[in-house]
Amino acid sequence: MTRVVVFAYHNVGVRCLSALLGRGVEVALVVTHRDNPNETIWFGSVQKLAESHGIPVITPDDPNTAEVLAAVEAAKPDFLFSFYYRHMLKAPLLKVAPRGSFNMHGSLLPKYRGRVPTNWAVIHGETETGATLHVMNEKPDNGAIVDQFAVPILPNDTAQEVFDKVTVAAELVLWRCLPGLLDGTAQFTVQDLSQGGYFGGRKAEDGRIAAGIGAKQLHDFVRAVTHPYPGAFSDIDAGRVVIWRTLRAGDTGRTVAGTELYADSDALYLACADGGRLRVLDATLDGAPLDAAAFRARFGNDPIAL
Known part of the structure; x- marks a missing residue:
């Protein structure tokens, strides 16, 4: 059975972890965040989902430490996945999984690389966005694309309504491309980074x-x-x-x-x-x-x- 380590948070993390489990993938370890008491928590809990399936969970403040690296190495994953995890993963972690490390991003890459892509897409009046699974490297959101799925942005949709669609798109993308990743037949497409830009986080x-x-x-x-x-x-x-x-x-x-x-x-x-x-x-x-x-x-x- 294929073994994976998952770094995940938020609704996209919940649905993508569910997709892995639904495909019969063995999730050896989940790395997630502790909820911030100063943040409005309107989304599902990756930690609760993992614990309900008996999956070990850790919640480090910084994933790029020797302790976390040792825990990931001990899990002996074939793949490493990141689903809306909020920290960048550095090279030592990305090199642990021999069959690759992959991230789910909430836009149609190469558009809206970086933070809060759904909010930026709505701000700029886009009529569609989506979710993209791509190879993860040390530069944010610029690895080769495995698969992506588009969803419409209607003229009066709020960012949360669009994000709900992106969550479904992420689940569909992962469910659709997992068989190819697992059997080694998945095809990767190098991004043309000139067709999109990078956007930073947003504050109140x-x-x-x-x-x-x-x-x-x-x-x-x-x-x-x-x-x-x-x-x-x-x-x-x-x-x-x-x-x-x-x-x-x-x-x-x-x-x-x-x-x-x-x-x-x-x-x-x-x-x-x-x-x-x-x-x-x-x-x-x-x-x-x-x-x-x-x-x-x-x-x-x-x-x-x-």
Whole structure:
């Protein structure tokens, strides 16, 4: 039976570990993360899944230590897999498995190499993304592609909704290409890195709404950073306004200097610098719900600049 060591976290880790087990692969060791108490944990637990199957689990702060290397070597894996594990694995670990080390990435490589690829794809208004299994080396997300599967990004999909699709795509990719990996017939395709770029991680502060942003760009930005992420926000004299959900709503017929929030009838709207308009479906002011009635009670009928 083929033996593997799995580095995994998050829903992609859960579903890909399940796929390995479903294909009858022997998982000799799982390396995962301890949940951060300061992070909103909205995803499944790799550790719980592994323990339910009697698989040994370790949760090191740093995987690139002599102790972790020794544990992986003792597991004698044929393959090493990484499924949404948050640390880069260095050469000593990657060389342990004689039949190769592979990573599942949440984009259609070579596009969106690096961190939080789903969020970046939504921010940039992409109409599709997906999951890619590729050879793992010391440079992030640039190894040869084993297989990939595309999923659509609909115009109002949030990043979490897209990530749910990417999770299914990752499971499908792994399930489809595992037989070829196991019997040695899988074909690898070298990436043309000029067809994509590298993107870094995102912080809560990166949710600040940019001055002069257009309506489509703002709509894409809002849906990319909404729940379970910290949200798109602007700080005004009255506090922090967070825009959680919007819909495209035509044009305003006027030009504004930046982005204005205003009430019209029973709804909130955003007027954008390019003349576009968004209907605001969900917003808060300092954590309290902000709808048209609450807006008028606080600010009257005049728009406020974000």
